[in-house]
Amino acid sequence: xxxxxxxxxxxxxxxxxxxxxxxxxxxxxxxxxxxxxxxxxxxxxxxxxxxxxxxxxxxxxxxxxxxxxxxxxxxxxxxxxxxxxxxxxxxxxxxxxxxxxxxxxxxxxxxxxxxxxxxxxxxxxxxxxxxxxxxxxxxxxxxxxxxxxxxxxxxxxxxxxxxxxxxxxxxxxxxxxxxxxxxxxxxxxxxxxxxxxxxxxxxxxxxxxxxxxxxxxxxxxxxxxxxxxxxxxxxxxxxxxxxxxxxxxxxxxxxxxxxxxxxxxxxxxxxxxxxxxxxxxxxxxxxxxxxxxxxxxxxxxxxxxxxxxxxxxxxxxxxxxxxxxxxxxxxxxxxxxxxxxxxxx
Amino acid sequence: xxxxxxxxxxxxxxxxxxxxxxxxxxxxxxxxxxxxxxxxxxxxxxxxxxxxxxxxxxxxxxxxxxxxxxxxxxxxxxxxxxxxxxxxxxxxxxxxxxxxxxxxxxxxxxxxxxxxxxxxxxxxxxxxxxxxxxxxxxxxxxxxxxxxxxxxxxxxxxxxxxxxxxxxxxxxxxxxxxxxxxxxxxxxxxxxxxxxxxxxxxxxxxxxxxxxxxxxxxxxxxxxxxxxxxxxxxxxxxxxxxxxxxxxxxxxxxxxxxxxxxxxxxxxxxxxxxxxxxxxxxxxxxxxxxxxxxxxxxxxxxxxxxxxxxxxxxxxxxxxxxxxxxxxxxxxxxxxxxxxxxxxx
DNA sequence: TTTATTTGCTTAAACGTTTACCTAAATTTA
DNA sequence: TAAATTTAGGTAAACGTTTAAGCAAATAAA
Numbered sequence: 001x002x003x004x005x006x007x008x009x010x011x012x013x014x015x016x017x018x019x020x021x022x023x024x025x026x027x028x029x030x031x032x033x034x035x036x037x038x039x040x041x042x043x044x045x046x047x048x049x050x051x052x053x054x055x056x057x058x059x060x061x062x063x064x065x066x067x068x069x070x071x072x073x074x075x076x077x078x079x080x081x082x083x084x085x086x087x088x089x090x091x092x093x094x095x096x097x098x099x100x101x102x103x104x105x106x107x108x109x110x111x112x113x114x115x116x117x118x119x120x121x122x123x124x125x126x127x128x129x130x131x132x133x134x135x136x137x138x139x140x141x142x143x144x145x146x147x148x149x150x151x152x153x154x155x156x157x158x159x160x161x162x163x164x165x166x167x168x169x170x171x172x173x174x175x176x177x178x179x180x181x182x183x184x185x186x187x188x189x190x191x192x193x194x195x196x197x198x199x200x201x202x203x204x205x206x207x208x209x210x211x212x213x214x215x216x217x218x219x220x221x222x223x224x225x226x227x228x229x230x231x232x233x234x235x236x237x238x239x240x241x242x243x244x245x246x247x248x249x250x251x252x253x254x255x256x257x258x259x260x261x262x263x264x265x266x267x268x269x270x271x272x273x274x275x276x277x278x279x280x281x282x283x284x285x286x287x288x289x290x291x292x293x294x295x296x297x298x299x300x301x302x303x304x305x306x307x308x309x310x311x312x313x314x315x316x317x318x319x320x321x322x323x324x325x326x327x328x329x330x331x332x333x334x335x336x337x338x339x340x341x342x343x344x345x
Numbered sequence: 346x347x348x349x350x351x352x353x354x355x356x357x358x359x360x361x362x363x364x365x366x367x368x369x370x371x372x373x374x375x376x377x378x379x380x381x382x383x384x385x386x387x388x389x390x391x392x393x394x395x396x397x398x399x400x401x402x403x404x405x406x407x408x409x410x411x412x413x414x415x416x417x418x419x420x421x422x423x424x425x426x427x428x429x430x431x432x433x434x435x436x437x438x439x440x441x442x443x444x445x446x447x448x449x450x451x452x453x454x455x456x457x458x459x460x461x462x463x464x465x466x467x468x469x470x471x472x473x474x475x476x477x478x479x480x481x482x483x484x485x486x487x488x489x490x491x492x493x494x495x496x497x498x499x500x501x502x503x504x505x506x507x508x509x510x511x512x513x514x515x516x517x518x519x520x521x522x523x524x525x526x527x528x529x530x531x532x533x534x535x536x537x538x539x540x541x542x543x544x545x546x547x548x549x550x551x552x553x554x555x556x557x558x559x560x561x562x563x564x565x566x567x568x569x570x571x572x573x574x575x576x577x578x579x580x581x582x583x584x585x586x587x588x589x590x591x592x593x594x595x596x597x598x599x600x601x602x603x604x605x606x607x608x609x610x611x612x613x614x615x616x617x618x619x620x621x622x623x624x625x626x627x628x629x630x631x632x633x634x635x636x637x638x639x640x641x642x643x644x645x646x647x648x649x650x651x652x653x654x655x656x657x658x659x660x661x662x663x664x665x666x667x668x669x670x671x672x673x674x675x676x677x678x679x680x681x682x683x684x685x686x687x688x689x690x
Numbered sequence: 691t692t693t694a695t696t697t698g699c700t701t702a703a704a705c706g707t708t709t710a711c712c713t714a715a716a717t718t719t720a
Numbered sequence: 721t722a723a724a725t726t727t728a729g730g731t732a733a734a735c736g737t738t739t740a741a742g743c744a745a746a747t748a749a750a
Contacts (some may be wrong), residue, residue, distance in 0.1 A: 009467075009492075011706055022730050027708060037728055054466040058406040059706035062735045067403065072447075077435075078428040078631075086422050090449050099468075102417075102447045104435050121399040122354075123444075231631075263635040285632055286423075286576075290608040292637030356736055367700050372738060382698055404736030407705045 010051045019047055030055075066125050069099040070313065073115060073129035075107040075156070075229075079256055080284035081302045082130070085154065088306025089128055096314050098125075107196070107229045109135045116140035120147055126313045128306075130156040133196030133229050150316050150324060154309040155300075156198045162325035164316070166309045170200045173298045173333040174207030177252055177280045180296070182215050184278055184341050186250030190242065192262065193254045194229040204254045204282070222246055231257045239265035243277075250341075253281040259288075259295060275344040280335075294338035301331045355396045364392055375400075411470050414444040415658065418460060418474035420452040420501070420574075424601055425629040426647045427475070430499065433651025434473055441659050443470075452541070452574045454480045461485035465492055471658045473651075475501040478541030478574050495661050495669060499654040500645075501543050507670035509661070511654045515545045518643045518678040519552030522597055522625045525641070527560050529623055529686050531595030535587065537607065538599045539574045549599045549627070567591055576602045584610035588622075595686075598626040604633075604640060620689040625680075639683035646676045 012026045019026070021040065029036045029044035036044075047053075061067040072089060074082050086102075093100045101124060105112040112132045117140065119127065127149060131141075138158050145151055145163065154166040181189050191208050193201050205224070212219050225242045227235040239261055243251075253262050259281040263273070271277050273293055280296040281288075288295040308329055315321040357371045364371070366385065374381045374389035381389075392398075406412040417434060419427050431447075438445045446469060450457040457477045462485065464472065472494060476486075483503050490496055490508065499511040526534050536553050538546050550569070557564050570587045572580040584606055588596075598607050604626040608618070616622050618638055625641040626633075633640040653674055660666040 013706075023707085024709080024731075025729060027706095028729085031708085035728065040728080052465070054462065056407070056706050057466050057468050058403045058412065059735090060708080061403040062401070062407050062705090062737085063707045063709085065735070069446075077422070077431050078425065080423065083423040083428055086447075087449070090422075090447070099446050101414075101444050102431075102435070104432070117399065120397070121402050123402050257631075260632055260635055267635075286602075287605055287630055287632045287636060290605055290612075290637060291632060291635050292639070294637070358736075368737085369701075369739080370699060372736095373699090376738085378739095380698065385698080401736050404705090405738080407707085407735090408737045408739085410705070 010053050011056065012053075014051065015044065015047055015053060018051070019043060065122065067123060068097070069101060069124050070310075071101045071103055071115075071119060071124040071127045071129075073103045073105060073112065073127060075105050075130060075132055077102075077104055078231075080286060081155070081256055081300055084284055084302035085130075085306035085309075088303040088308075089310045090306075092307055092310035092314060098314075105132045107132045107134065109137070113137075113140040116144055119144060119149065124149065125317055127151045128154060128309050128313060130154055131158050131198065132156075133194060133198040133201075135198075150313060152309045152313045152316075152324070152327075154305050156200055159199050164309075164312045164321070164324040164327035164329075166305050166312070166329045166331065167200070168300045168305065168333045169330050170203035170333075171207040171210075173282075173335065174204035174252065174254070175211045176207075176335050177282075177298055178208045178211030179214075180335060180337065181250040181252070181278055181280060181341060182211060182217070184250075184274075184343050186248075186278055187217070188223070188246070188248045189250035189252065190223045190225055190246060190248035191252050191254065192225045192227060192239065192258050194227050194258075196229055201254050204252075208252060220246075223248065227258055227261070229255075235261040236265050236268070240269055243269060243271070248277060250278045251280075253279070253283075256281070256283040256285060259283050259285060263291065263295075273340050274342050278341040280341055282333075288336070289338065291340075293340050293342075296338045296341040297336050298333050299336050300333045304331055355398050356401065357398075359396065360389065360392055360398060363396070364388060410467065412444075412468060413442070414446060414469050415655075416446045416448055416460075416464060416469040416472045416474075418448045418450060418457065418472060420450050420475060420477055422447075422449055423576075425631060426500070426601055426645055429629055429647035430475075430651035430654075433648035433653075434655045435651075437652055437655035437659060443659075450477045452477045452479065454482070458482075458485040461489055464489055464494065469494065470662055471495045471497070473497050473499060473654050473658060475499055476503050476543065477501075478539060478543040478546075480543075495658060497654045497658045497661075497669070497672075499650050501545055504544050509654075509657045509666070509669040509672035509674075511650050511657070511674045511676065512545070513645045513650065513678045514675050515548035515678075516552040516555075518627075518680065519549035519597065519599070520556045521552075521680050522627075522643055523553045523556035524559075525680060525682070525686060526595040526597070526623055526625060527556060527562070529595075529619075529688050531593075531623055532562070533568070533591070533593045534595035534597065535568045535570055535591060535593035536597050536599065537570045537572060537584065537603050539572050539603075541574055546599050549597075553597060565591075568593065572603055572606070574600075580606040581610050581613070585614055588614060588616070593622060595623045596625075598624070598628075601626070601628040601630060604628050604630060608636065608640075618685050619687050623686040625686055627678075633681070634683065636685075638685050638687075641683045641686040642681050643678050644681050645678045649676055 012023045015026045016023045029041045103115045109132050152164040157165040209219050266273055273279050282298045284302050288297045316324050357368045360371045361368045374386045448460045454477050497509040502510040554564050572583055618624050627643045629647050633642045661669050
């Protein structure tokens with residue numbers, strides 16, 4: 001609607017008429033082609049500036065069969081990790097003068113598959129993604145790859161797909177977190193994870209088990225608490241129930257949105273952190289330091305992961321990194337110790 | 346690069362050839378035109394499905410002169426308010442089968458103006474935006490409006506531009522927050538704001554002043570603390586300096602990212618919240634309830650604001666809401682009282 | 691029955707770029 | 721000086737849709 005004054009749009013035709021040259025000359029001059037003389041180039045550029053010419057991206061994309069646009073496909077956005085990762089991605093997208101379409105799967109395979117179907121249109125030149133936690137069938141992703149759209153996974157990667165991957169050392173950081181709890185005196189550590197079990201959570205679980213095994217603590221399957229991947233009150237109930245039954249003295253929350261649930265569950269059970277129970281969480285929440293008590297976290301290099309993923313993608317788009325599937329980059333997370341795992345005196 | 350197997354792309358031409366009809370028939374059948382018989386329509390739809398036909402958005406956008414894409418222009422993304430607002434926007438964008446391009450101004454006027462220049466290309470059919478805090482000259486926005494691109498402001502609106510606006514009741518909620526602090530016994534309340542002074546912060550300041558005036562407390566200009574709009578350590582120093590000098594017994598932080606700085610400043614000065622100083626912050630941080638102490642907040646209806654803004658925009662795009670500039674919607678924020686403003690016994 | 695209308699489809703132009711190919715003049719090379 | 725090459729542009733097709741205009745056959749109205 002309101003088409004209004006769209007008629008006076010200045011395009012290459014306008015410029016060509018004004019300068020009395022062909023449209024081809026305009027196009028070539030603006031792309032700095034060797035076909036065009038310096039003087040003509042200057043006149044074209046100057047006139048374009050004067051008339052506020054802005055190229056039509058859709059005509060350009062149609063003709064060039066490339067869009068200068070990428071897709072960011074992530075489970076959710078109200079999550080510090082993904083927000084920070086987007087910042088990293090955006091820093092490169094901006095630099096490359098590309099554009100970024102945002103797609104939220106809400107951690108649903110169905111939505112993810114549907115989005116990928118849309119993306120077979122050639123809408124984007126590449127994709128940066130973190131897969132939904134319940135994505136088992138990866139046909140939609142492979143189809144797009146076959147169609148020639150490069151995909152870079154970050155954080156929640158698909159291990160079985162040959163593509164560039166940016167991960168953090170999930171196994172190792174869970175191992176470190178668990179060892180830390182053990183060293184702080186915990187004997188009975190629960191691992192809070194979410195349904196759907198993406199591969200990174202499996203890695204975290206393995207790291208947790210390794211640390212237990214090393215200190216000769218038998219792993220009980222009942223110590224794995226499975227919550228919903230949604231931010232919901234129900235998780236608090238699940239946690240309270242589990243904590244009441246298995247009485248852990250340490251908890252590792254493997255995903256960000258379970259930090260609040262864990263704290264609230266402990267509070268409602270009048271358990272004191274860290275005296276009664278010690279807590280560490282995989283989170284990039286900026287408020288971790290001012291929580292009650294300050295939360296020991298596994299801090300992931302979210303910004304850097306986003307940046308690196310984008311760098312790889314653009315490297316590939318510009319001809320470097322021919323063998324994308326060989327790129328498997330692991331950026332280290334770090335344990336930031338705070339009061340929630342302090343030994344009480 | 347890697348053009349690869351893009352050759353076997355199926356387009357309308359392919360379908361036309363397979364079905365032995367014209368391209369126009371394909372196009373019209375897929376758009377459910379009355380021109381085409383039911384039987385033919387079914388055959389077209391069936392074949393399109395079978396051959397996995399996906400329309401080329403760029404050809405379509407070029408021809409239709411509309412893109413089914415909107416732009417979300419916001420200062421930053423690692424901010425709970427904007428993250429939640431994007432969720433709200435996305436819920437509508439998804440429903441309307443549109444696409445959303447994300448643009449982060451990093452709260453810089455220069456970047457914002459540059460982005461708007463790009464958007465004069467017709468890349469998007471509409472814009473949802475929160476202006477950068479240092480945007481004084483709004484020529485770039487007006488230019489785009491003149492070019493026929495509808496803009497809906499949310500949260501950080503441009504008061505002087507005739508456009509749809511979704512706000513929260515900044516004046517009133519600051520008034521309520523201030524009154525709350527006064528009722529809790531504060532006598533000397535500082536207002537923490539940021540440089541650049543967007544209009545919503547002015548409104549918050551006015552609400553603050555009104556509450557003071559009502560209780561006959563003289564407003565001191567020195568009680569306004571101006572921080573940077575960046576997330577930086579420096580803000581903590583500024584706060585500490587100010588708190589040391591003016592010794593406030595209450596603080597209102599007007600923007601989300603100052604909550605952490607405020608808490609840390611108090612901690613470093615070994616001031617007890619709420620005993621020595623009470624704190625309330627405009628924030629949607631989900632962790633507010635588990636901070637030390639739990640933070641009293643002005644909770645903004647971020648998701649709803651995003652949703653409403655998108656609804657208005659799509660209403661306009663589909664012909665409703667002809668007079669967008671008349672739309673000025675105010676959604677209420679609410680004061681969520683927690684321990685950071687509790688009267689100590 | 692004749693005329694008007696509807697139905698179902700086709701033709702072809704248009705959207706605004708980009709680019710392969712052509713051409714004429716200017717310059718260089720032999 | 722003649723031939724080859726370079727320079728500086730122009731012509732026109734192509735990208736994949738959408739849609740105005742047209743048209744023949746079928747149906748309805750007179």
